[in-house]
Amino acid sequence: MFFKRKKDEVDNSMNQKNLVDKELIPVDKADFIQKMKDCLHDSADLNIKELQNGFTLIFLDTLTDKKMLNQDVLSRLEDAKASPNEALKHITVSSTSKHKYVEDVIDSILHGAVVVHSPGHPVIISAIVGTQENRSLTRPENESQVLGPQIAFNESLATNISLIRRFLTNPNLCNESFTLGKQTKSAVSLLYLKGIADDDMIERMRERIKSIDVDGILDSSILVQLIEDNSFAIFPQLLLTERPDRACAWILNGKMVVLVDGSVQVIGAPQTFIEFFQSMEDESVRWQIATFLRVLRVFSMIVSIFFTAIYVAALTFHYEIIPQTLLIPLGESRSRVPFPPIIEALLLETMIELLREAGARLPTKVGQTMGIVGGIVVGTAAVEAGFTSNILIIIIAVSALASFTTPNYMMGNVIRVLRFPLIILAGFWGFYGLMVGFCFLLIHLLRQSSLGTPFMAPFYPPRFEDWRDSIIRLPIGWTNSRPLQTRPLDRVKYRYQKNKK
Amino acid sequence: MRKQMNKLLIAMLVITLSGCAEQKTLEKMGLLTTVGYDLTDDKQILATMVLLQIDPEAAQSSLILSAKSATSKGARNEADLKSPKKLQSGQLRVALFSEEVVQAGLINLADTLARDPSISDLTYLAVVEGSTNKLLNQKNEQFSDISQLIYKELDQNIKGEKIPSSTLQEVLHDFYAPGIDPILPTLKSDGGIVKITGMALIKKDKMVGKINAKEAFYLKLINDRYQAGAIELEIDNEGFDLLESPEAPVKLAVVLDTIHSKSDMNLLSKENLNFELKVKLQSRLLEINQALDLKNPEYLEQLEKKLEEKITSDIENLIKKARESGADPFGFGEIYRKSVRKANLTPEKWHSMYPESKVDVKIEFEVMRTGVVE
Numbered sequence: 104m105f106f107k108r109k110k111d112e113v114d115n116s117m118n119q120k121n122l123v124d125k126e127l128i129p130v131d132k133a134d135f136i137q138k139m140k141d142c143l144h145d146s147a148d149l150n151i152k153e154l155q156n157g158f159t160l161i162f163l164d165t166l167t168d169k170k171m172l173n174q175d176v177l178s179r180l181e182d183a184k185a186s187p188n189e190a191l192k193h194i195t196v197s198s199t200s201k202h203k204y205v206e207d208v209i210d211s212i213l214h215g216a217v218v219v220h221s222p223g224h225p226v227i228i229s230a231i232v233g234t235q236e237n238r239s240l241t242r243p244e245n246e247s248q249v250l251g252p253q254i255a256f257n258e259s260l261a262t263n264i265s266l267i268r269r270f271l272t273n274p275n276l277c278n279e280s281f282t283l284g285k286q287t288k289s290a291v292s293l294l295y296l297k298g299i300a301d302d303d304m305i306e307r308m309r310e311r312i313k314s315i316d317v318d319g320i321l322d323s324s325i326l327v328q329l330i331e332d333n334s335f336a337i338f339p340q341l342l343l344t345e346r347p348d349r350a351c352a353w354i355l356n357g358k359m360v361v362l363v364d365g366s367v368q369v370i371g372a373p374q375t376f377i378e379f380f381q382s383m384e385d386e387s388v389r390w391q392i393a394t395f396l397r398v399l400r401v402f403s404m405i406v407s408i409f410f411t412a413i414y415v416a417a418l419t420f421h422y423e424i425i426p427q428t429l430l431i432p433l434g435e436s437r438s439r440v441p442f443p444p445i446i447e448a449l450l451l452e453t454m455i456e457l458l459r460e461a462g463a464r465l466p467t468k469v470g471q472t473m474g475i476v477g478g479i480v481v482g483t484a485a486v487e488a489g490f491t492s493n494i495l496i497i498i499i500a501v502s503a504l505a506s507f508t509t510p511n512y513m514m515g516n517v518i519r520v521l522r523f524p525l526i527i528l529a530g531f532w533g534f535y536g537l538m539v540g541f542c543f544l545l546i547h548l549l550r551q552s553s554l555g556t557p558f559m560a561p562f563y564p565p566r567f568e569d570w571r572d573s574i575i576r577l578p579i580g581w582t583n584s585r586p587l588q589t590r591p592l593d594r595v596k597y598r599y600q601k602n603k604k
Numbered sequence: 605m606r607k608q609m610n611k612l613l614i615a616m617l618v619i620t621l622s623g624c625a626e627q628k629t630l631e632k633m634g635l636l637t638t639v640g641y642d643l644t645d646d647k648q649i650l651a652t653m654v655l656l657q658i659d660p661e662a663a664q665s666s667l668i669l670s671a672k673s674a675t676s677k678g679a680r681n682e683a684d685l686k687s688p689k690k691l692q693s694g695q696l697r698v699a700l701f702s703e704e705v706v707q708a709g710l711i712n713l714a715d716t717l718a719r720d721p722s723i724s725d726l727t728y729l730a731v732v733e734g735s736t737n738k739l740l741n742q743k744n745e746q747f748s749d750i751s752q753l754i755y756k757e758l759d760q761n762i763k764g765e766k767i768p769s770s771t772l773q774e775v776l777h778d779f780y781a782p783g784i785d786p787i788l789p790t791l792k793s794d795g796g797i798v799k800i801t802g803m804a805l806i807k808k809d810k811m812v813g814k815i816n817a818k819e820a821f822y823l824k825l826i827n828d829r830y831q832a833g834a835i836e837l838e839i840d841n842e843g844f845d846l847l848e849s850p851e852a853p854v855k856l857a858v859v860l861d862t863i864h865s866k867s868d869m870n871l872l873s874k875e876n877l878n879f880e881l882k883v884k885l886q887s888r889l890l891e892i893n894q895a896l897d898l899k900n901p902e903y904l905e906q907l908e909k910k911l912e913e914k915i916t917s918d919i920e921n922l923i924k925k926a927r928e929s930g931a932d933p934f935g936f937g938e939i940y941r942k943s944v945r946k947a948n949l950t951p952e953k954w955h956s957m958y959p960e961s962k963v964d965v966k967i968e969f970e971v972m973r974t975g976v977v978e
Contacts, residue, residue, distance in 0.1 A: 417630075418629060418630045419627055419628070419629055419630075420625065420626075420627060420628055421628075422628055422630045422633055422635065422692065422694055422695065423694035423695065423722050423724070425630070425695075427637070427656075427695060427697065427752075427755075430630075430635065430656060430658070430695065431656070431658055431665065433630065434630055434631055434656075434658025435658055435659075435660045437630055437631045437658075438631045438658055438659060438660070443627075443629060444629065444630075531618070531621075531622035531625060532621075532622070532625045533625060535625075536625075
């Protein structure tokens with residue numbers, strides 16, 4: 104059962120309560136009903152059904168499957184003797200459990216269980232008859248690709264784990280469950296491969312998850328901010344994916360995967376900077392093409408961050424570096440612009456961000472109009488009105504385009520935002536300011552860690568063996584070792600030997 | 605608290621210090637692309653500057669300003685008074701000097717160019733026969749920007765291996781090196797176009813003579829490894845079995861295109877200052893002005909031998925000419941310095957020794973291909 108919790112540990116840390124303080128279940132029927140009503144504040148969907156033979160069934164209408172409740176619980180219990188053991192015997196639901204404390208009973212009701220009270224017994228039988236409100240499995244939207252499996256996680260934790268288990272039919276795949284959030288009591292699962300993932304790393308993750316004290320976790324992207332190393336960093340330090348194949352690839356590399364109930368994305372840890380520029384499709388295509396694409400992505404990141412800033416610096420301070428053939432067209436289009444280059448660049452960058460943000464929140468049909476208005480009308484009109492130079496339009500468009508090549512949405516956002524301080528530095532101090540900004544950025548990146556492991560690995564610290572699957576990807580036989588980053592217990596994935604025939 | 609104050613201080617610095625950087629916004633700068641220096645009668649410098657015009661409405665894409673002053677920078681300041689934009693020399697491509705200026709001494713002006721960090725080391729330097737002011741001011745309908753014309757002409761010929769390169773960096777290197785003298789191409793205004801006439805021989809920083817474009821090719825052959833451009837050579841008809849025809853020219857002219865060349869200079873004897881110059885030249889025969897049966901290996905061998913003699917005598921003449929003028933553009937002094945222990949060579953010492961030096965020229969010439977006609 105996925106909802107099974109490490110009750111003692113979790114509850115102790117969460118609620119600072121001792122076992123002794125827990126309230127026992129009232130033996131008397133009326134008392135029990137009253138207790139339940141009190142605890143759930145006489146909720147409108149709270150259904151209390153008293154059977155002829157003495158059983159009292161309590162459940163929430165909205166969470167339970169009527170058909171299952173009737174067939175497997177109600178009709179079975181009608182002829183039974185009113186005792187917990189008899190009830191257990193008759194209920195034909197796979198997940199049943201016994202509870203002694205009021206708190207646990209309430210908890211199971213909230214998870215879609217029907218609780219059965221037998222008069223005179225301080226024990227409650229609960230049976231899960233909850234509905235599984237599930238979206239069907241769809242294609243991945245954010246990480247879509249041509250090759251590879253076309254399936255994405257959905258909002259159900261059980262489905263997501265089953266997807267991973269389908270890829271990794273391995274008894275060593277461990278699943279640890281946690282409950283997080285004082286108010287939401289969200290289920291969180293930690294998955295890893297025993298015998299490959301490093302025990303210290305697992306323990307570190309376990310501690311981080313357990314020590315979280317929040318009222319609710321609604322999505323894995325929120326959980327990731329609670330468990331990452333540095334909340335002040337601009338770069339995300341852990342990756343999220345909606346692809347089960349990618350999650351499995353991580354687990355196979357000795358990483359851990361954290362799933363949150365109700366969240367379509369799963370967290371992988373630890374991660375490195377370069378991993379944000381890799382895609383699962385790189386594994387499917389030929390290695391030369393994969394290498395080309397990865398280099399292209401890193402190049403476009405650099406272009407996206409620095410291109411506009413270089414334009415501003417060159418035009419404001421360093422006219423010397425502009426090639427002479429470019430001087431005249433550049434000067435001619437600039438001579439009509441009334442603003443200094445920094446204002447011009449910031450204006451246009453903001454405009455692109457406005458377009459993107461407006462497009463992201465709009466329905467698709469309106470979005471198309473947006474593209475036309477933004478791209479064509481505003482773009483050409485701005486140049487013709489002498490608002491910006493047309494060369495800057497090209498530069499801004501290229502760097503905006505380049506920022507969308509990053510396979511990871513979160514990293515793409517960071518890259519777009521980073522442009523602004525760099526443009527300002529370039530506009531204030533030219534290349535000198537740009538270098539200062541670059542140094543800050545580099546130092547910032549080098550200081551980051553992901554679950555206690557260096558974020559810039561395998562480049563710093565240099566681990567040349569791992570370069571084989573970093574910015575480049577070598578043929579399949581060469582990338583048969585797990586990255587040192589995860590400190591895997593077994594370094595070698597497989598021995599590669601091609602069949603001679 | 606202290607930490608917060610520090611952060612506030614940094615934020616303040618970002619705002620306040622941004623005023624300290626001097627802005628040079630592109631469209632507010634008057635970009636000099638070519639500058640020419642003349643000497644006036646009262647020994648002042650007349651600087652002629654070609655500015656890049658980036659006004660789309662202007663008819664001409666360049667603007668020419670000239671100013672007179674005692675120094676080159678002073679002349680620029682003077683010219684600033686005539687310019688709507690601040691004059692900047694960061695886009696300077698060519699610096700021209702009139703013969704008078706170079707005869708009086710080039711180094712002050714060249715050094716100023718090198719001292720300015722915004723000026724590229726790859727700026728071409730050249731000598732103008734006559735007045736640079738007139739050369740830059742000449743009108744021609746064919747091109748709109750004289751500075752582009754001169755720059756492209758020099759660039760094309762230097763990259764095409766026709767004449768030795770003379771960038772600011774190379775000229776200054778040769779000036780400060782004790783055993784070699786700089787050379788500069790000479791330009792001449794010729795009916796609306798600008799022609800490269802040859803190279804100026806320079807002793808220390810003063811112009812002492814001129815060589816023509818063909819001799820410049822030999823100079824390039826000696827100084828640079830690997831490759832040189834094409835050359836036309838004339839040799840005597842004698843000894844060749846040619847088809848006699850009345851209108852045949854007296855001389856046999858051959859055009860050669862160098863495929864590969866290698867030159868090697870050695871000091872044979874340090875007492876007699878005897879140098880040896882070996883040039884190995886492999887070339888392709890491009891054109892020949894008379895009918896000669898090239899399929900016959902005998903004739904080809906004969907032709908090779910004749911050409912070898914011709915090149916040897918040409919190079920010997922060039923060396924003699926340079927030695928008589930006192931300039932050493934070949935760098936024999938550097939070979940001497942390299943070969944002789946504790947030579948303690950200075951430019952003065954070398955210039956006093958140089959006229960006594962002797963050079964044995966050995967040419968190995970080979971025609972690799974005679975064309976695809978065969």
